[in-house]
Amino acid sequence: MGRTIDALQIRHEIGGIGAIWYREWKVFLREKSRIVASAVNPILWLLVFGGGLGRSVSIPGTDYQAFIYPGILAQAVLFSSIFFGVYIVWDRKIDFLKEVLVAPISRTSVFIGKVVGGATDSVVQSVILLVLGVVLSRFGMIPGLHPTVTGFGAALLILALTTASLVSVGLILGAWMESPEGFQLVSSFLLFPTFFFSGALFPLDRLPSWLAPLVRLDPLTYSVDALRHVILGTAHFALGLDLAVMVGFTVVVIAVGSVAFQRMKV
Amino acid sequence: MAIIEIDHLTKRFDDIVAVDDLTLEIADGEFFGLLGPNGAGKSTTLLMLTTLVRPTSGTARVNGFDLVRQAGQVRRSIGIVFQDPSSDDTLTGYENLKLHGMLYGMPPALREQRIVEVLELVDLTNRKDSIVKHYSGGMRRRLELARGLMHRPKVLFLDEPTLGLDPQSRDHIWAYVERLVREENITVVLTTHYMEEADRLCSRLAIIDHGKIVALDSPANLKLVLGGDVVSLGVGKGEPNLDAVKALGFVDKIERRNGIVQLTVRDARDRLPQILQAIGEVKSIEVRPASLDDVFMHYTGREMRESSAEGGWAERSMHYRSATR
Structure with missing residues (x-):
């Protein structure tokens, strides 16, 4: 008896996660400008910043533009994933959150559904950026980048894992903040250091001694490094270490996120 | 039989007692009203009964389930129309209902069948594929009424369902509520500060002030008290x-x-x-x-509404709430 009830409850929870995802997906499809905008900025970074600076900067073994391509992918996922957290603030503001929280599913499922929903958005964005990477390199606009199916496929998996953890961080922040303005403010304090310290724009080999430990503390560093492994074939840390840190970080933030949602006020 | 048993329910926010030792039984099939001015504790009571806010002390049973220990079963037993619109306005009416069915674990076939039924009940069938952003305030409230009923709850909570609506839409909502009580055969708990609303709809009502019940009876009997x-x-x-x-x-x-x-x-x-x-x-x-306004005045020494101008109070309270957010 007890076991059948558990099985039923688990089915309901999975259905609930599906429901949350369904809603996020519908909203994402309806806000087409968001999809376009999410691809424009990274491409500007890649072509304008990378193209402009690339003439004067040389990275051993590859072109600067190709070198920052993995970092720009990680940056795009970082920004869109963290900003996804603001939707929970909006849900609360428009009272939609009450409808969700009064439904007979656990708050952990609400959280997981949100993570899957936000990660889906970022994965779609990543696919667009990977395809643009292939197209632009075909036209010789990213010198030094040689896309391969396995490399870009692996990059997508790494980006998916990265977004799962970063969406969680965004949602933790969203569960905690009361206003969208507050969210913007606090998230920008989080976003820029995370981006700059990740080594998205520079190699990790010869860092000043004060910078090296900060870079190692930044969880995004390991995503960027893993992406360099699979896209460029060369990186700083071992791929195994990168993946271990990423998985560990994801587990921790998902656990913290579930607790944050448990304590979240309506 | 009591479908809701409230037992010494209390909620404190810092040093404010929002709900003060409330004890009350609501019978199966009743149309029960909680009447009181803004800040009287109606909404907090409702948020506790719907498991969204934990009581400071005391408890209640809804459909036989304890609020705190069996929150999941309580949630399955209830439907709610919140005071503020709580549908997603980037989705269509249909999509909001589908989402609701999914959240409540309804099997797809049953879900689709119920969507057709409840849309029919609130006359939104031909607008089901419009995005909710383009609905009027009254239509949106009707959609949420349909949504609250979709999973066949035992108890439907209506928290100020006509707040902020123009008199005509308000009248419509009342008509729908009366119809659904006839057709769906459920217990309804309504909070309102519209006296006409309470008078017209409720079989019994409690007047609440400062978190306490000051009077509890049928509207007719309450008015008789005034003689x-x-x-x-x-x-x-x-x-x-x-x-x-x-x-x-x-x-x-x-x-x-x-x-x-x-x-x-x-x-x-x-x-x-x-x-x-x-x-x-x-x-x-x-x-x-004598009207319920006078009854309220009699028990609390204050007027329910500042003016009798239709909608004036509601609009002001909306402004107040958006200003304090």
């Missing part, structure tokens, strides 16, 4: 002889506000000449049967 009619006499800046009125012996209550003297009198029409003789000069006279 009859309300006589309003415009006296302007004059000097009405209130002592003489008091001396008449049959006036239950005398109040003076803004140049108006308001008396509660049994069989006012027959006794009006005596009153007019006693009070002296008056500029206007109004006699009407």
Whole structure:
């Protein structure tokens, strides 16, 4: 008896996660400008910043533009994933959150559904950026980048894992903040250091001694490094270490996120 | 049989007692009203009964399930229309209902069948594929009414379902609520500060003030307590002889506000000449049967609404709420 009830409850929870995802997906499809905008900025970074600076900067073994391509992918996922957290603030503001929280599913499922929903958005964005990477390199606009199916496929998996953890961080922040303005403010304090310290724009080999430990503390560093492994074939840390840190970080933030949602006020 | 048993329910926010030791039973099939001004504790009571806010002390059972220990089962037993719109306005009406069915674990076939039924009930079938952003306030409220009913709850909570709507939409909502009570056979708990709404819909109501029940009965009985009619006499800046009125012996209550003297009198029409003789000069006279407004006034010493202008109160409270967010 007890076991059948558990099985039923688990089915309901999975259905609930599906429901949350369904809603996020519908909203994402309806806000087409968001999809376009999410691809424009990274491409500007890649072509304008990378193209402009690339003439004067040389990275051993590859072109600067190709070198920052993995970092720009990680940056795009970082920004869109963290900003996804603001939707929970909006849900609360428009009272939609009450409808969700009064439904007979656990708050952990609400959280997981949100993570899957936000990660889906970022994965779609990543696919667009990977395809643009292939197209632009075909036209010789990213010198030094040689896309391969396995490399870009692996990059997508790494980006998916990265977004799962970063969406969680965004949602933790969203569960905690009361206003969208507050969210913007606090998230920008989080976003820029995370981006700059990740080594998205520079190699990790010869860092000043004060910078090296900060870079190692930044969880995004390991995503960027893993992406360099699979896209460029060369990186700083071992791929195994990168993946271990990423998985560990994801587990921790998902656990913290579930607790944050448990304590979240309506 | 009681479908809701509230047992010494209390909620404190810091040093404010929002709900103060509330004990109450609501029977299966009742249309029950919680009446009171903003801040009286109605919404907090509802948020506790719907498991969204944990009680500080005390508990309640809904459909036999304990609020705190069996929150999941309580949630399956209830449907809610919140005070503020809580549908997603980037989705269509249909999509909002589908989402609701998914959240409540309804099997797809049943879900689709219920969506058709509840859309029909609130006359939104032909607008189901419009995005909710393009709905009017009344339509949106109707959609949420449909949504609250979709999973066939035992109890439907309506938290100020007509707040902020124009009088015509309000009338529509009332008609739908009456219809669904007939057709869906459920218990309804309504919070409102519209006296006409409570009077028209509720079989029994509790007047709440400062988190406590001050009166509990059917609307008709509550009005009987006042014993009859309300006589309003415009006296302007004059000097009405209130002592003489008091001396008449049959006036239950005398109040003076803004140049108006308001008396509660049994069989006012027959006794009006005596009153007019006693009070002296008056500029206007109004006699009407006691309303729930007067009942509220009687129990709390305050007026429910500041003015009788339709919607005025609601609009102001909306402004207030958006300003304090």
